[in-house]
Amino acid sequence: MSNVQNVVFDRAAGYYDQTRALPPHEASQLTDALWEALGAAPASHVLEIGVGTGRIAGPLAQRGLSMMGIDLSGSMLAVLHEKFPSLPVALADMTRLPFAAAAFDGVIAFHVFHLVSGWRDALAEAVRVLRPGGKFIYSIHGRDPNSVNSQLRTQWRRLLADQGIKAEPPGIRDDAQVDQVLRQLGCRDHQQREVIRSREPVTARFVLDAMEKRIWSDTWLVPDDVFAQTMGVLRAWASERFDLDQVDQDEYHVGFHVYTV
Template sequence: MTYEHPLAYLLGIEGLALLRAFTGDHDREFVEARLAEVRRLLDDPALENAVDTEPLGSVSGYDSWAGTYDNPGNAAFALDEPPLKALVEPLPPGDALDAACGTGRYSAILAERGHHVVGVDSSAGMLARARERVPGGDFRLGDLTRLPVGDSAFGLVVCGLALTHVRDLGPVLAEFARVLRPGGHVVVCDIHPESVQRGSIPALRGPDGRPGRLVTYRHLVGDYVRAALAAGLTVLGCEEPAPPPKDPAPAASDPGPWELWPWSLAALVPDAVRAANRDVPSMLVWHFGLPEM
C-alpha cells in the first residue's frame, strides 16, 4: 500500500525547485515566491485528502487498461516512437521480436518497415488488441524472463515502456541476448528514472474499484548497462529525450481527481514545476548489440 498525500507531493516539487535555486539556477525573487507558495499550500485544506493506493501487477493492470491504453493523451507515445523509428529505420527488414508488445504499437511500426514480427506479452487483453492492429503478426502469451521463442531467432528485439515494471533487469536482458542472432540489435525505450521519481507511474483502478498504481521500479542508467554487459550485449547508444518546451497550462485551483495525479497536482504550482523539471529527461532509450561471433 502506498500513501499518496497531495501536499507531500507538492512540497517535494517545491523542494526540487528550491534546490535548483540553491545551486544558482534562480534568484532571490524566485526563492521568496516559492517559500510564500509553500506557506499557502500548508494552509490549503483541499490538500489534506490523501489516498491509499494498492500495487497492481503488470498482468492484471494491463488487462484492465487494454481497452483504453491507445486513447489519445498518453504523452509517452510522442516521446518513445520517434527515437525507436530513427534507430530501426537503417536496419534491414527481417525477423523481429516485440517483447512486451502491448497493443502492438511497435509491432505496427516494424511491420510497416517490412519486418516479420513476433510479439510477446503477459496480458491476454493487450495481445487481443495487438492482433487487431497487426493482423499479419505472430502474437504469443509469455513472460519477459521466459520468452516463448527459440535461441538466436531474431535480428532485432524491441521493448517499449515495460522494463520499469520488472524488478530485476538481468534475466530480461539475458533473454534478449539469448533470442538474438550475433550481429543483432536491441532497442529499449522506457520511462526515465528521473520521471519515475517525479511520479510518472500509471494510475489504474483495481478489480474492486480501489485506486492502484502499476508496480514500477526506478532503474538507474547504470542498472541497464550492468545488466546488458552481463548478458553479453554491447552499448551502441543511449538517448535521454526530454519533453519539448510548451506554453504553460493555466494554473489550477484544486488538486483534481486522483486519476490525474500527479499532473493535476503539478498545475497547482506551475512555476515550481517548470523549475524542478527543466531539462529533466522523461524517456530513456537504449541501443544494444550482440557482437558477431
C-alpha cells in the same frame, strides 16, 4: 510495502493508446530512429517484449519489418490485433521467452523493465534469443522533475510513505544497473540516442484528475481506502500551492539505448 511481482496492464487496455501515445509526428520520428538503429531490412526478424497495444511494433511492421510481440496482458494483445491484425503475437512472460536461442536479429523493450521484478532474467532472455551481431534496444523516458506533474506525484509518494506504503512498480529504473547486467551478458558497443525532446501543456487539475481516475500504473498498487485518503490530502496540498488551472509546459524526452550482442 508492495509485494507485486509484475504489473499487468489488462485494466488499461481500453485507454492505453489515448493516454500514452506520442503525437503523430513524434511517433514517426521514433519509428524512423528505431528502423535506423536496427539496421532494418525486410528480412530482419525483430521481437518486442512487452508489446502492449503495438504502438512501437505496429508502425515498424507497417514499414515491412518482420515483427513479433509478446505480452502478459491478453486484453492489450486483443487491442493490438484490432489495430494490426497481421502482426504475430504470443501471450508470454519475458522472463521465460518461448523462442529458441538466436532466433531474432533485434529485441526491443519499451517502458517495461520497471514493471517486472525479474528484470535481470528478462535481460538474459533477450540476449539469449538474439543472433550474434543482433541489436538489443531499450527505451529512455524522462520528465522535468520541477514540473507540476512531477511535483504532485512526488508529494503523493511522500504521503504514501508516511503510511508505510511504497507505490513503486517492482522492476528497475536505474540505467546503470541495466548496463552492468547487459555487459556481464556479453553485450557491447553501447550507444545512447535521444530522439524527442518536447513539451506538452498540462495543469495541476488535469494531473490530479488523471491520478484519481487511476490511469497510471503506480496508482493501481495502493489499497482503495488509502488511495482515496491520500488523494484528498494531495488535492488540498495542491490547492494551497498552485493555481490548479494555470498551464504548465511539461518537458519530456524519449530515446533509447542500443547494445550489440
